[in-house]
Amino acid sequence: MTDRTSPVLFAYALTGPDAGQKLDGTDIARVLRDTTVGWVHLQADHPATPGWIAEQMPYLDDTVPQALTAPATRARASRVGAGVLAVLRGLNFNDGKDPEDMVAIRIWAEAERIVTLSRQRVRALEDIAEAISDGQGPHGAGAFLALLAERLNARMEPLIADLDTETDALEAQVIGQPDQELRHRIVAMRLQVIELRRHAAPQREALLRLEGEDIPFTRAQDRRHLREARDKLTRLVENLDEMRDSLAVLREELSGQLSDRLNRHMYILSILSAIFLPLGFLTGLLGINVGGMPGAENPHAFWYVCGGLAVVVLLQLWILRRARWL
Template sequence: MKNTGLIYGYSLDGKGGGDVITGDDLNAPLPEGRVSWLHFDYTHADTQRWIIENSQLDQVVIDALLTEESRPRTTQVGEGLLIALRGVNASPDSDPEDMVGIRIWIDKTRIISTRRRYMLAAKDMVDALAANAGPTNPGDFLTMISAALMVRMQETINETEDSVDSIEEELVSSSSYDLRNKISAVRRIVISLRRYLAPQRDALLQMHQTRIAWLTEDNQQQLREVTDTLIRYIEDLDSARDRAAVAQEELSNRLAEQMNSRMYLLSLVAAVFLPLGFFTGLLGINVGGMPGAENPWAFWIVSGFMTITVGIQLWLFKRKNWF
């Protein structure tokens, strides 16, 4: 019966190419010396049925291949490796920090990988096989899929650093509240990416330190290179996070200074008008015997007195360097 949950299926020919395996051929025996790669959508009922009933894998491996959520890890089970990795979501209209996962079982004769959402790194493997430049053995597949994930990640890391650069440039000439939203967005991306990249670094370290027959010294060397690349990405994210935090602190300080300056100005205005308010309130009481009530010059005398009072206040403020 055809398995409609199969996305890609190949029988690796050992020369960089491979023959396509369809959903009808999943249970057919492979030619001698061939390695199969089966890539499934694990949410599909046919996939779940085949992995549970026909894959002949340990239950712990089956559970890992079909699990909804998985953090990056590498676990050796007998002569095979159970691997969970993450890559950036490069699909159109998607958030880069919304990372997609791939789960892989790999041993000397077969590779079984599962995913839920579209992953460009798997498509890169298919394109390489079509061009006869794909993996020739399980070790090559492991290094190539890991490297493809890193390549797809580079653009997102660079865009994050460019965003921080742009924020720092804007901060020189502006202290707009809009910058807060930009800084928060960058920090959210960095936190989300680092949440998975840190354990993925540990998974890759465990991967190239594993001693297993089909993983050659050359494969391990290539995995070390991939690990070094990932470590550099994590360091770049740490730098972007720290720079964004400094930018946010600087913006907060500037906005606080602006607020303090405005409050200080309002305080000075209130201090100037406080005695004037007292005089006008005193002269506005409705009691008998108010001096100057019948004097035609009383208004101008009072206005001149208050003007002199304001002048004296401003002179005192200036003398004390209050403005």
């Protein structure tokens, strides 16, 4: 049963005699103080989190706990002494949340300990925890950072691929069957793409910093994995840029087609109005109920009037044709 008074969500030993085991209670403090590598994940907005950090890691610079518990963050990475302070973001798959409203993962990594914090559930961290339990997890802080970056990309890639496929489908619909409802779909997708890119682009720079910083506990293999993760994220950001531009073009194309359709309808109504306005005037004039109306006593007057109106219509069509309105 989870201890509600503790900010610790879960903890694992990555190396040493307890490697691969889930830790609790005094084992967490022991592993964090040993020379073995341990990982602890905390609830960032738990009221006891600042106190836990101060107790377990009193040597930290004051700016580090503040950055780890700050309510608002952006993707970043920097070396602080012998450790690394990083903030990465993962897709939000929690109930009632939009995936593009990405969850911040605050990270403090040293040679022997890793502390992560988040305000909401993060599936990428759960993937790593499952891999550790299966004996296939990382064995160092550098490998942990590289694996986390890879898992975040792996969660993001299918969503961006689906958005790309939907963008292609929208393009065919806009060209083939433009509809007012498509406007709302295009706007919603464009906002989703913009929100994803807003978080993904700074994260690419953060991975570049992790790859390029002279971090003592990262091996050459870890840096290669970080480089691969950054390259993949760069491709994802480029796909988002392309989709954002495509959706903007589709919105303009849809607006143009809907405007052209409206103009055609108004043009047809204008032609019909031009034809029937004189006819309405003539029939209205002949319909006045006063004495002296010509043809009132003639049994063939109705057909004469119909013939005259037909001549008027033909004359109007000839004039509109000469004026290139038809």
